[in-house]
Amino acid sequence: SGNFRGISPAEFFYRNRQMAGFENPTQSLYTTVRELVENSLDSCEEARVLPTVDVTIQSELGRTCTVSVSDNGTGVPDENVPNAFGKVLYGNKYSSRQRRGTFGLGVTMAVLYGQISTGTPAVIHTKTAQNEGNEYSVYIDIESNSPIVKSSNPLKRKERGTTVHITLNGDLKRSRERVIEYLRLTGISTPHARITLSLDDTERYTFGGFTKKIPSLPVDSLPHPHAADLELIRRLAAKNPDLRLxxxxxxxxxxxxxxxxxxxxNFIRMDPRATIGSLDREALSYLGNSLRKYDKFGKPSATCLSPVGKESFFNAIRKEFNATVIGYSQRGPLEWDGFPYIVEGVLAISDAFEQSDIPHLFRFANRVPLLYDSTDDVFAKTLKRIPWARYKPPEISGVAIFTHFCSIRVPYSAAGKQSITSVSSITSEILSLYRELGRKLKVFSEGKKRALHSRRK
Amino acid sequence: SGNFRGISPAEFFYRNRQMAGFENPTQSLYTTVRELVENSLDSCEEARVLPTVDVTIQSELGRTCTVSVSDNGTGVPDENVPNAFGKVLYGNKYSSRQRRGTFGLGVTMAVLYGQISTGTPAVIHTKTAQNEGNEYSVYIDIESNSPIVKSSNPLKRKERGTTVHITLNGDLKRSRERVIEYLRLTGISTPHARITLSLDDTERYTFGGFTKKIPSLPVDSLPHPHAADLELIRRLAAKNPDLRLxxxxxxxxxxxxxxxxxxxxNFIRMDPRATIGSLDREALSYLGNSLRKYDKFGKPSATCLSPVGKESFFNAIRKEFNATVIGYSQRGPLEWDGFPYIVEGVLAISDAFEQSDIPHLFRFANRVPLLYDSTDDVFAKTLKRIPWARYKPPEISGVAIFTHFCSIRVPYSAAGKQSITSVSSITSEILSLYRELGRKLKVFSEGKKRALHSRRK
Ligand SMILES: Nc1ncnc2c1ncn2[C@@H]1O[C@H](COP(=O)(O)OP(=O)(O)OP(=O)(O)O)[C@@H](O)[C@H]1O
Ligand SMILES: Nc1ncnc2c1ncn2[C@@H]1O[C@H](COP(=O)(O)OP(=O)(O)OP(=O)(O)O)[C@@H](O)[C@H]1O
Ligand SMILES: [Mg+2]
Ligand SMILES: [Mg+2]
Structure with missing residues (x-):
């Protein structure tokens, strides 16, 4: 009785697409570019190549735009194309290392939005090491959360990699500034990537390409004991129930x-020779809670993470903004709820940055620039808590801080991945980061003052 | 190749539970109370009774709390209990009228969180008009998004209705203020409901019960033409393809x-005698776009909505805060993306309200108080854009504004339903609402001034 039914996750995000970044045509165009570029960079990372990502936006009559993003990544295997693009919560990035993608949602939302706003299927032209190239046009059946392959045919592609075309109701006029900014900042957080942008064949930009050095690939890691909630314990126990504790x-x-x-x-008084499978729910609960509370485990290893690092960050910021870099700070590797993370920050000065009493903030998460939803982001909120007048005399302006949060799991406040919530002890680490950068700024500005005085004498 | 797989929506929200309001033990306890109370009020609405909702929170050793919420609603039919409580994105509220519930996610997240933080199943004792009462204990199998009924047995319940018990890792000390505030404000937006709260058997509160008059039940409505995206058109067309346009x-x-x-x-030059089933994708696209753009359709009907209304709002605010109510304003029924909505607001003065230059803001959506995430809420952001000094002399303080957004779909920024994004033309309607309330405040304060002057003469 009473109309009970379930809805698919595609239906959920169709009805609530503002949660995934598709609130209006301006934001939808931005999100579409973002989701495609992030997939391309993830793919190039996996392919261990210097990324080349080409973004083209063509606006047509009225508000229709076609976004095309090409990369030289791994390509998508034929058998996976339909689900990768036509199914929500499906992908190959459910792993324990730092990656841009995480939900298996991003590109499928772009496909969905293109389809409901213009009736056009997504077109994917992809070539892996195993084939010559194929072109697919894909829709998503929203109610069943499953792909509809409208067409698929062999189509040679010169190099391994992928090109995705999405035609959607988007507002290029209003979106372009932020798209340009996003790609520009992406060139800083992924400085070995060459990114090009072409708008209506009239404007062309290139970003990134600041180094030819490919960062080492982060490696999947075992969970940290502080991640031991009951679900994790239960799943680990089920793998091999005969193992002794x-x-x-x-x-x-x-x-x-x-x-x-x-x-x-010994400390928690459990018998090391008991098998994990022999523990009942209460004992598993006790074990999990004890693992989370025990404070003598070491900090997590950083091999699953890929911070930008002082040299790369300095180099890219100097060149992109003609900036003077004042300081770098890094906190971590630490863990939040057991997930390894690092926070890094750079403070720089340039005429290119807004003049203001508070440093201008550029936020990044897993090498992705965050341009929306700053008001509820923990980095933006915490920035306001610092008494910047203590570190920055009024004559020094054009100060900017670049923050990068990298983790195997980022606590985003919504599925659009634009802001980070203030979980666990992250806020206090961010405060320490800002203070350290503030002190470096203070040293710099005092040095400048003394230099000025000595010149006057 | 490459580890392609899908994850269930339960897995998605397990990994990203901060998006659903389960960021930490303090917020998790609050969200659990909220989700249960909202379900109870929705159920009482459907049952057309004066709601009686009893909330009990028992904190146990350490941080374990048991939340119990009882109602005199419809009860849950036996065959639906497992999925309602043990399956994410499953419920009976996918309708086109105003309701508190909307996703089919809320209570299942509480079940999930209780289970992963304490190993305890949710316990549901429910009686419908068709049975004597049954008690279930339910887990959720996260990976498959399906219920596990640990036990179910007949257990008489005196009256029709439901009691839900969730045992979770929660922080009652830190949560209690907000839980009390939430229930207090719920008594204002659902003034015919009697709500009781008992904390550790030591503190007892009652809220609401300001009126015995039950509001009329909102009625499902047909979609407004401005909601005609391609997916909607396609689904409507598929129902009855032989209908002429x-x-x-x-x-x-x-x-x-x-x-x-x-x-x-005629205006869009389509043949009225063509059948909807005969239109190809391009024609359907043209039809949908034309429906959305055509501005000669009437505003939507308000029968699917349930605003609190001037009298009920005034009455409850006066009594709860010993306040002087200054003004009421209502915008709508209007539509955002084709979804009917109303925005209403009350401005009141009381010593109970914070003294400040800007009115204190109490936000509501579909009769639910919103207490978290105000920084990214459109009502809070827009409030700051009003030059309140123009309406409020400094000697008048303790001003508060109560805003209520009600719609058949609320554009929440995340699944925790605590803030509303600024979609469509909602922001300008909110500005008008605030200005109208501001003007009423101005009239009031000028009246006060004149009264003061005349007394002095
Ligand atoms: N350009 C590409 N090259 C290679 N694989 C791709 C590309 N684009 C998408 N994919 C594949 O499609 C899958 C689904 O992409 P999608 O963006 O929906 O999810 P995701 O990137 O895993 O996570 P997120 O939702 O966080 O973006 C990816 O996991 C990846 O395997
Ligand atoms: N106290 C109750 N009385 C009657 N039915 C209930 C009660 N609690 C839950 N239900 C049923 O269980 C279903 C699932 O509840 P759940 O909270 O997960 O979703 P919802 O209320 O429909 O949407 P939302 O995720 O927005 O809360 C409801 O749709 C309702 O049918
Ligand atoms: Mg992606
Ligand atoms: Mg609910």
Missing amino acids: HEFLVGSFQQLGHKTAEKFL | HEFLVGSFQQLGHKTAEKFL
């Missing part, structure tokens, strides 16, 4: 070697 | 009678 802990978690396992099990 | 339009949309249909089809 000691071996189970050492094999399932990082920062948990044999000595530490023994010490920990 | 004229009949299709009149039967599918509100504010589209025979005369208007004829005029519209």
Whole structure:
């Protein structure tokens, strides 16, 4: 009785697409570019190549735009194309290392929005190492969350990689500034990528390409013991229920070697020789809570992360903004709810930055620039808590701070991935980061003052 | 190749539970109370009774709390209990009228969080008009997004209705103020409901019960023509492909009678006698775009909405805050993206309200108080754009504005339903609302001044 039914996740995001960045034609165009470029950069990362990403936007009569993004990445295997593009919550990035993509939602939302706003299918031309190239046109069946392949045919592509075309109701006039800014900042957080932008064949830009050095690929890591909620414990236990607790802990978690396992099990008074499968729910609950509370585990390893790093960040910011870089600061690797993260920041001065009492803030997460929703972002909120007058004399202006949060999981406040919530102890780490950058600014401005005085003498 | 797979929507919200209001134990306790109370009020509405909702929170050793919420609503039919509580994106509120629930997500997230933080199943004791009462304990299988019924047995319940118990890792000390505030404000936006709160058997509160008059039940409505995106058109067309365009339009949309249909089809040069099923994608696209652009359709009907209304709002605010109510304003019924909505506001003065230059803002959406995420809410952002000094002399303080946005679809910025994004023309309507309330405040304060002067003479 009473109309009970379920809806698909595609239906959920169709009805609530403002949560995924598709609130209006201006934002939808921006989000479409963003989602495609992020997929391209993830793919090039996996392919271990210097990324070449070409973005083309053609606006047509009225408000229709076609966004085309090409890359030299891995390409998409034929059997995966329909689901990758035509199914929400489907992808190959559900892993434990830092990546731009994380939900399996992004490009499918662009496909969906293009389809409901213009009736046009997404067109994907892709070539992997295993084929010559194929072109697909794909719709999504929203109610069933499944792909509809309108057509697919062989079409040679010169190089391995992918080109995606989305035609949507978008407002290029209003969107272009932010699209340009996004790509410009992407060239800074992924400085080894060459990115081009062509708008209506009349405007052309190039970004990035600041270095030929490819960063090392982050590596999947075992969970940190502080990530041990009951669901994780249950899943790990189910894999190998006959493992004795000691071996189970050492094999399932990082920062948990044999000595530490023994010490920990003694401390919580659990028998190291009991099998994980023999524990009932209450005992599993006790084990999980104890793992989360125990404070003698080491900080997580950073091999699953890919911070930009001082040299790369300085180099790109200097060149892109003709800036003087004042300082770099890094906090971590730490963990929030057991997920490894690093926060890094650069403070720089340039005429290119807004003149203001508070530094202008450029936010990044997993090498992606965040341009929307700054009011509810923890980096923006925390910036206001710093008494900048203490670090910055009024004569110094044009100050900017670039912050980068990188983690195997980013606590985004919504599926559009534009702002980070203030979870766990992240806020206090951000405060420390800002203070450290503030102190470097203070040293710099005092140095400038003294230099000025000595010149006058 | 490459680890392609899909994840269930339960898995998505498990990994990203901060998007649904489960960021930390303090917020999780608040969200759990909220989701249960909203379900209870929706149920009582459907049952057409004066709601009685009893909330009990027991904190146990450490940080474990048990939240219990009882109502005298419809109860949950036996065959629907497992999916209603153990499956994400499942419910009976996917309708076209104003309701508190909308996603089919809320209570299942509370079940999920309780389960992963304490290992405890949700316990549901429910009686409908068709049975004597049954008690269930339910888990959710996150990876498959399906319920696990741990136990179910007949258990008499005196009255029709439901009691839900969730045991979770929550922080009652930090949460209690906001829980109390939430229930207090709920008593204002649902003034005919009696709500009780009991905290650890030591504190007891009652809220609401300001009137015995039950508001009329909002009624499902046909979509407004401005909601005609391609997906909607396609679904409507598929229902009855042999309908001629004229009949299709009149039967599918509100504010589209025979005369208007004829005029519209002439205007866009489409043959009224063609069947909807005969239109190809391009023609459907043209039809949908034309429907959205045509500005001669009437404003939507308000029968699907349930604003609180001037008298009820005034009455409750006066009594709850011992306030002087200065003014009421209502905008609408209007539509955003074709969804009917009304915005109403009350301006009041009381010592109970914070003293400040800007009125204190109490936000509501579909009769639910919104207490989190105000920084990115359109009502809060827009409030700051009003030059309040123009309307409020410094000697008048303790001013508050209560805003209520009600719609068949609320553009929430995230699944936790705490803030509304600024879509469509809503912002300008909110500005008009605030200005109208501001003018009433100005009239009031000038009246006060004159009264003061005349007394002094
Ligand atoms: N340009 C591309 N090159 C290679 N693979 C791609 C490309 N674009 C998409 N894919 C594949 O399609 C999948 C789905 O993409 P989608 O953007 O929907 O999700 P995601 O990137 O995994 O996560 P997110 O929702 O956070 O973006 C990806 O996981 C990837 O495997
Ligand atoms: N106290 C209750 N009385 C009657 N039915 C209930 C009650 N609580 C839950 N339900 C049923 O369970 C379903 C699922 O509840 P849930 O909170 O997950 O979703 P929802 O209320 O429909 O939407 P939302 O996610 O916005 O809260 C509801 O649609 C309703 O049918
Ligand atoms: Mg992606
Ligand atoms: Mg609900």
